[in-house]
């Protein structure tokens with residue numbers, strides 16, 4: 001067998017209070033797609049950040065092509081042919097694709113005439129199917145295109161090992177399938193691809209080998225022919241995980257939320273919601289499927305008061321609340337777990353106590369006339385941390401250092417502890433491993449059992465079919481289906497998500513007339 005291109009040996013990395021990597025060994029071969037699987041906080045990103053030169057290991061070593069290397073910066077790793085594409089892209093929006101790809105270039109390529117530079121980029125694009133216009137302004141590109149620019153940037157700088165940190169978390173199904181075929185082309189060309197994922201189906205589809213981490217240690221490395229989902233889950237969480245839940249029958253409770261022919265503009269000044277009507281009752285989960293960008297964000301925001309309704313009505317418990325400010329909506333028992341956990345849901349630089357009490361610190365039990373009751377506040381935070389099993393190195397750590405699963409638990413802990421009458425939750429399991437997903441799903445089902453009405457917006461059809469009582473589909477700002485879950489099937493929903501003919505009126509000129517100022 002050929003020698004590995006990369007060997008990571010006995011890697012140890014500690015953070016205050018946490019051993020993120022404990023004696024980890026990992027081999028990466030040229031021409032393979034190697035998946036790195038593990039629960040939230042199992043140490044995957046840390047290990048890859050060491051390989052990409054972002055962190056220095058406390059112990060252990062790395063060899064590239066048999067030569068021992070010590071990386072002090074990502075530049076060193078890139079010089080050894082190792083590049084990482086992060087979940088949050090590191091691109092400069094006002095610059096063009098070409099400018100972004102050559103940014104920070106050290107080898108003099110900037111001196112190449114612009115047409116030669118473009119030709120070089122275009123040849124990479126063509127070779128691996130990474131289509132993108134070299135003159136486009138990056139800020140105008142879709143998420144999938146931005147990711148292609150990041151990959152091109154790494155290839156342009158000479159990367160032969162491409163590390164992708166949860167590359168599909170922000171992609172549509174079509175973009176995901178394009179990405180997979182592009183990654184395969186790179187591997188066939190002799191590059192090594194390491195991709196971090198929580199999604200077992202992606203591993204089954206794409207990986208040549210999988211290394212599983214748990215609690216900072218490797219629990220196993222499996223070859224493609226040895227792969228089976230159950231074994232992977234067991235290596236990852238150390239036990240079997242429920243794949244189905246007993247579905248509680250829903251009573252015909254009172255209507256909590258009703259929308260009547262709601263229209264709203266999106267951020268681009270275009271119709272974002274186009275005549276949406278729906279209701280959700282007590283103890284009911286309405287699951288809304290749809291490809292991201294079809295009105296999901298606008299819908300959550302008009303209910304929570306973060307976006308103006310241009311026409312139509314929003315009612316909570318029969319009371320009209322259209323265009324009331326967010327504080328008035330919160331005070332009526334509405335909780336919101338947004339898509340963007342760190343940008344909108346939590347304050348990254350504040351600690352766990354501050355984030356957990358952000359909405360309730362003004363309540364009399366936590367604040368006296370002049371001063372906050374810091375003991376009561378801390379006690380409540382500690383109680384929530386324990387109850388929701390949030391793993392923290394310290395109470396004073398800024399929450400931006402937490403893993404995705406712990407962030408989501410913290411957000412849910414805060415929102416659920418307010419005993420909401422309506423919960424809006426957007427992509428709840430995005431970026432979470434199976435164990436954390438199971439925990440989040442259980443929290444939502446417990447909430448439903450306590451009669452909360454839940455609007456679940458998700459791109460994961462299996463999640464919707466597993467949790468929801470009713471299923472709707474958002475397409476092009478319209479609700480193009482609303483049926484009981486037992487009448488829903490994946491093909492039918494998939495057709496609606498893709499905008500099956502007749503479902504949508506494409507022009508909807510009447511909307512413009514309603515909404516023009």
Ligand SMILES: Nc1ncnc2c1ncn2[C@@H]1O[C@H](COP(=O)(O)OP(=O)(O)OP(=O)(O)O)[C@@H](O)[C@H]1O
Pocket residue numbers: 015016018019020038039040041042043044045046047393401402403404405
């Ligand atoms: N910069 C940091 N400072 C302190 N602790 C950190 C830091 N980076 C990671 N950790 C901790 O190290 C552990 C491993 O985290 P890491 O991000 O590597 O896990 P992961 O498997 O990539 O998780 P996820 O799937 O949620 O991204 C976690 O307990 C995390 O909280």
